[in-house]
Amino acid sequence: MSVRLSRRSALFASGGAAALASRPAWAQTPANDDAGLAETVDAFVRQCMAAWPEQPALGIAVVRDGRPVLARGYGVKRQGRADRADEHTLFAIASNTKNVTAAALAILVDEGKVKWDEPIKTYLPNFRLADPYITEHATVRDALSHRAGFGLGAGDLLFWPNSDRTRAEVIQQAAFVPIENGFRAEYDYCNLMFVVAGAVIEAVSGQTWEDLIQTRILDRVGMTETVPLARLAEPARSALPHGRVGPPLRYQGAMVPIADSIVEVWNWDQAAAAGGVCTTPTDWAKWMTLRLKEGVLPDGSRLFSEAAAREMLRPNIIVGSSPGPTAELPGRAIASTYAMGFQVQDYRGERLISHGGGSPGGISATVLLPGRNVGFSIFSNAEESLLLRALRSGIADICLGKTGFDWIADSKRLEAEGTQKSLAAAVEIDAKQKAGTRPSLPLDRYVGTWRDPWYGDIVVSRRGRGLWLDFTHTPALKGQLEPYDGETFRTRFPDKREEDAFITFALRDGRPETATMKGVSPDIDFSYDYQDLRLTRV
Incomplete structure (x- = not known):
């Protein structure tokens, strides 16, 4: 923030x-x-x-x-x-x-059923993170201390806003959430490891x-x-x-x-x-x-x-x-x-x-x-x-x-x-959209299923004369996708309680192949960890 x-x-x-x-x-x-x-x-x-x-x-x-x-x-x-x-x-x-x-x-x-410094895998044999070393050595203490190596709010989109996933599915997907920091090297607030503790x-x-x-x-x-x-x-x-x-x-x-x-x-x-x-x-x-x-x-x-x-x-x-x-x-x-x-x-x-x-x-x-x-x-x-x-x-x-x-x-x-500062930023965001360039491709070329390794599928489809974006596991994150500037689009979720996002498509040989996202608002809550998504066209 x-x-x-x-x-x-x-x-x-x-x-x-x-x-x-x-x-x-x-x-x-x-x-x-x-x-x-x-x-x-x-x-x-x-x-x-x-x-x-x-x-x-x-x-x-x-x-x-x-x-x-x-x-x-x-x-x-x-x-x-x-x-x-x-x-x-x-x-x-x-x-x-x-x-x-x-x-x-x-x-x-x-x-005597748990030890603070025993590896989590002792109690959850199928526990796995993206880093094999952390998988083997992360302890119960690490899970409760925000020091496993994840970035701020990493993996929160698995359950925030309200998601259709089960606890077991959240733990399973944790294996693919990117780890940004060294193990026990620095503090970054992480809800995901408390899910593991649960x-x-x-x-x-x-x-x-x-x-x-x-x-x-x-x-x-x-x-x-x-x-x-x-x-x-x-x-x-x-x-x-x-x-x-x-x-x-x-x-x-x-x-x-x-x-x-x-x-x-x-x-x-x-x-x-x-x-x-x-x-x-x-x-x-x-x-x-x-x-x-x-x-x-x-x-x-x-x-x-x-x-x-x-x-x-x-x-x-x-x-x-x-x-x-x-x-x-x-x-x-x-x-x-x-x-x-x-x-x-x-x-x-x-x-x-x-x-x-x-x-x-x-x-x-x-x-x-x-x-x-x-x-x-x-x-x-x-x-x-x-x-x-x-x-x-x-x-x-x-x-x-x-x-x-x-x-x-x-x-x-x-x-x-x-x-x-926030109101000034909002004016600047809207002004940039008005001055932004048109997408380089017809809208139909951005349509498809876009998959992130940890979140899963995000679908872009045609609706009327425009595009529609659907976070498939998150009912509230579905809405209009508007051209913003070149290959960058922005969401307009009908549920105004939720945070809008930018999605930027990367072209290869004139075709959208990958995409990244980030929040629109400078005051976005960190649990909307759009920035950790790495989308590839399915």
Whole structure:
């Protein structure tokens, strides 16, 4: 993404120079006791809601010293309706599921059924990746640490947007997804390897991922309101998804509801282990308490061992580094790392553990500050990433007793700058199409089935006087294909919730033989990994 933060970014926000003008009102209240902390966080959340008036709903939870300090809903479940969100409203938490999947594996590690550093092939004999060495040596730890060598979001088109593939088919196609980086050489966020981790859970336990999560985690922790996404059948309990679908591009224009159920836009059966949990502020407070207590349940028994708890938070790969915080950048980390299902970094001199999550029409964040024995979560039913940034850093500062930096003003500044750049880019994209040259060949010459080794078939056909493009495994990615510039065409998907793409054909002896793709919008979500497709005419 350009200035806009990725909706699923696990990175914690840094500050900017414009934020030092004044001490915000919410920072005036002491937060030394639970009531003061709850009051201060509540006041700040309400200020954020006022600063982002189109935001439909938020769910907030704060825990400290093993107690829930705050669990509350704000706003409405669906824009234009009166049904208000509360502490029992379900939100899709997306990639915050990853630390639940890691915990499921920790339980199996404690039972001696799995080892963190055992090759995945020990548990999945047919597991295969494009690189034979990585195939043989990739471990369970690698799968949970985003360090197997895949590029950002590699393979996500196998299940994002909603796909017709099964979990087994996703694992099978992983063998053909291109590997861009060296093994364990660098961090790139990868949902695909969490799908693999889910398959390990199923192979070792004999249960589906959903059944194990339900019986071995949710039931024991007492998370009675939490459900795996595939089992969500009560839209009335849910904060329904909202977003900006243009014009001119996705993430631009007015905020609108984009579905009347979460699963309509996000049925992640195939990738449940990477992002398939829906929960409430009340229930996630229980989960944060468990993680801060290193696996100790309310009755004093353990969900997983202390050793497993600490191993899950041991850094495995560097996400990023910097010279550290400054007056203008107070939140900047010296080192950001990824452990297993959580990011671990320094923040204002303290250890901070966090993760983000993003689904169509929703984003979330979990933040733990073990040194203060405090944690908080933010759930949203819209895609306002700069609002999430303000909330994450602002609530963290409240919990740490830090004052003097206005995260709302700074995030609004970044939002305005990003919107200006995005709208200018949209104008430039349309202008280039108007000025573009005609395709060198008649449209019929581009018609055919185009095959990518990992995605499968994309069909170009004639429809009326133009062309039509069909991602055969992805029902939402079907639409008009327009001439753009020479051998480059662009899609116009009727479902405006989806991201359009450019497709560029390469000619050989005057005939289209291969094609590549990339997203149209500069703000495209990284899971639309069009750029990894290498299409050849069948």
